[in-house]
Amino acid sequence: MSPFLYRLLLMPLLGVCLTASGAPLDEPLKPLPAVPQQNPLRVELGRQLFNEPRLSVNGSLSCASCHRLESGGADNKAFSIGFNGQPVAVNTPSVFNASLNFRQFWNGRADTLETQVHAVVQSPSEMGSNWEYVVQTLSADAAYRTAFGNAYPDGVTMINVQNALATYERTLISANSRFDQYLLGDTDILTREEKYGYQRFKDYGCIACHQGINIGGNMFQKFGVMGDYFKTRGNPTDTDLGRYLLTKDEEDRYVFKVPSLRNVAVTAPYFHDGSAKTLEDAVEVMFSFQLGRIPSVEDKVLIIKFLKTLTGEWEGKPL
Known part of the structure; x- marks a missing residue:
């Protein structure tokens, strides 16, 4: 069986459709653009x-x-x-x-x-x-x-x-992550586990808030959709009120900009309060308080493997 035919049969199982050139088609995540021309x-x-x-x-x-x-x-x-x-x-x-x-x-x-x-x-x-x-x-x-x-x-x-x-x-674009290379057609650059991790990322609903070019950064969302994160964490501060401090609208209480997940594996600690010290901690909190779901240990491992493919490069070196 040819490599292309193999990928054509395999990718639907991973939730990915391919173009004739082997590039993923109509993905909710998009590759980073080129650095814009500047003076x-x-x-x-x-x-x-x-x-x-x-x-x-x-x-x-x-x-x-x-x-x-x-x-x-x-x-x-x-x-x-x-x-x-x-x-x-x-x-x-x-x-x-x-x-x-x-x-x-x-x-x-x-x-x-x-x-x-x-x-x-x-x-x-x-x-x-x-x-x-x-x-x-x-x-x-x-x-x-x-x-x-x-x-x-x-x-x-x-x-x-x-x-x-x-x-x-505007020139600080962390290009050439392995996932970007995958989106641009190099479907062999990710391991099978990383591809399954991406599928789990979509299946569980992470993609609802973390999508687009920046894999986030394009919408607001309440922190604690499925539970009271701040009560569980304890020691609330004014900063925890999020956009409410600006708008005084009750609907904006605990609402924050959804962060980008690009380079997330190298930017710990996480969240506005820096409370999640590891990527594993952050994923656990997201499942509990944003999705209200209990994933299997295997699925969490797969998602974290996928998230690590989002690390890009700066000046030709991995971040």
Whole structure:
């Protein structure tokens, strides 16, 4: 039997249909797009600003302090440490692929990357600065004056700082995960167990919230659909109220942006409260409080195997 015919017979058993070229067809998950074309001068300026501690009021904290590109775009802490040495209120999400999310922050209070930058710089628990200080500080640096002048007609301004950072962040696409390669037609790159894990991921309903290009990041959902997560966890905080803090709408109580699952195997701990220390812990919580289902041990293992195929690359190296 030819390899193509074998795959053609096998894949329906795994819940996958193939095109004539061997590529999966009409999957609810989509491969990452190519990095968008950006002004290279603005990208490089944004890269410098991403690593610039003078964006914080006391020069102690840069974007890269919490969004460590070598660690999956987060920092492996339950709560990152702000400029004042104190932990922030929510877990730091990965900056990789953040441009593909429909909103920014766990509660979705920012609709663009620029708005997210605007808020973080001024946050009293994160960078603790203000834009007058940032613009003044950068303008006093001859190298920055030149770089901004080359990239923007009006030089160093608040809007241009935000745009440069957002432009750089739009290039942070963690391409070439094994699952992306699978979606693009290399159906042999996943093991049979990983393919079964993907099928279980769909069968149990994980796909209802974690779908699309970013495998999440495109909708809001209540944390605790099938049970009171916060009562079980204990020690509730204001942050746990989610979007309710913004809207004061009871329907938004405990509602958060669904996180992307891309690179999930390398971005522990999990959830807005950083309470799940391992991927196994996170999967257990999702089954209990989001799906209300009790999976077999085998199915959980298979799903975790699938989730590990979502880890991409940065600068040609696996995250």
